[in-house]
Amino acid sequence: MTQTFTVLGIESSCDDTAAAVVEWSAQRADILSSIVKGQNDLHSEFGGVVPEIAARAHVEKIDHCVLEAMFAADLRLSDIDLVAVTAGPGLIGGVLSGVMCAKGIAATTGKPLIGVNHLAGHALTPRLTDGISFPYLMLLVSGGHCQLLFVSGPTSFTRLGGTIDDAPGEAFDKSARILGLSQPGGPSIEKEAAAGDPRKFSFPRPLLDRPGCDMSFSGLKTAIIRARDRIIDAQGGIPKEARSDLCASFQAAVADVLTEKTRRALASTMKDLGENPVLSVAGGVASNASIRAKLELMCEEMEVKFVAPPLALCTDNAAMIAYAGAEQYHAGIRSDMSLAARPRWPLDTKSETLIGGGKKGAKA
Secondary structure, three states: OOOEEEEEEEEOOOOOEEEEEEEEEOOOEEEEEEEEEOOHHHHHHHOOOOHHHHHHHHHHHHHHHHHHHHHHHOOOHHHOOEEEEEEEOOOHHHHHHHHHHHHHHHHHHOOOEEEEEHHHHHHHHHHHHHOOOOOEEEEEEOOOOEEEEEEEEOOEEEEEEEEOOOOHHHHHHHHHHHOOOOOOHHHHHHHHHOOOOOOOOOOOOOOOOOOOOOEOOHHHHHHHHHHHHHHHHHHOOOOHHHHHHHHHHHHHHHHHHHHHHHHHHHHHHHHHOOOOOEEEEEOHHHHOHHHHHHHHHHHHHHOOEEEOOOHHHHOOOOHHHHHHHHHHHHOOOOEOOOOOOOOOOOOOOOOOOOOOOOOOOOOO
């Protein structure tokens, strides 16, 4: 295997179709291109992602994404050394679209193929963007996932805690629907919260009264509904000022829970993080400025380096998949044409599942 190689990454686990080209070496990595095609316009009227619509859109867009990524990188498929693709977890129709596309490219070019866990892509992003060394603590917080991970290698992830119900991004989406805001809910609530008072409503901070690093966010949705209904009963509707206050108070509650649970995870692993401890955040919710600021302040107080990838690499993208594939391929991981799309695929297979198993395996 060459010291430097070029990787095509493909990502289609939810509602973003993406392809990217990354040049990787043991010393550094460069993103040569990154193309992401969203589907917000297709799902907005339904108040959330519709799996069947998402799957069809991936089929229509994925070839174009790959072509655009190759064109932007000024390369041909014959120049690629490795094809990396998200093989799970995610919406099975979308994941399958990406896997089949990657298999086709690998088969026709004779290039090696590697299936990447979508969560590993997020968890390894700070090595792509900031070149940080192992080990480090990762707060992976997105629309479908929320985990605190001790990352000690490209395939070594220990979960210290996570959500036992809704992920924060899911809670943002549901709360936005409750308040009549557009989807995706995260950006809508953050924008509305900018004009609100985060102390106006006393929303719960679930599980802060219990030890450990596990989290819960479904109760916040119920609290939002009750507060909204009280306002409607009293005023016959929701004034703009009240809606802004609801959003600000909700956002503050999520930030408080994430910050305190992350503080506990750092405290429990500080001796294992070495002389220069690092906390990184990744995932779509990591793009929320208020949450970032609170986590950064906590890191300053604990004398821990805080790393947050650029916003474009917090949300789903294929550059992180290409990079994770390169790291794992370099570590000896291989896939072949039997690679299957997986709707569920926990990073830490040794820890007890948080949300249950089901017939298709553990969710998280």
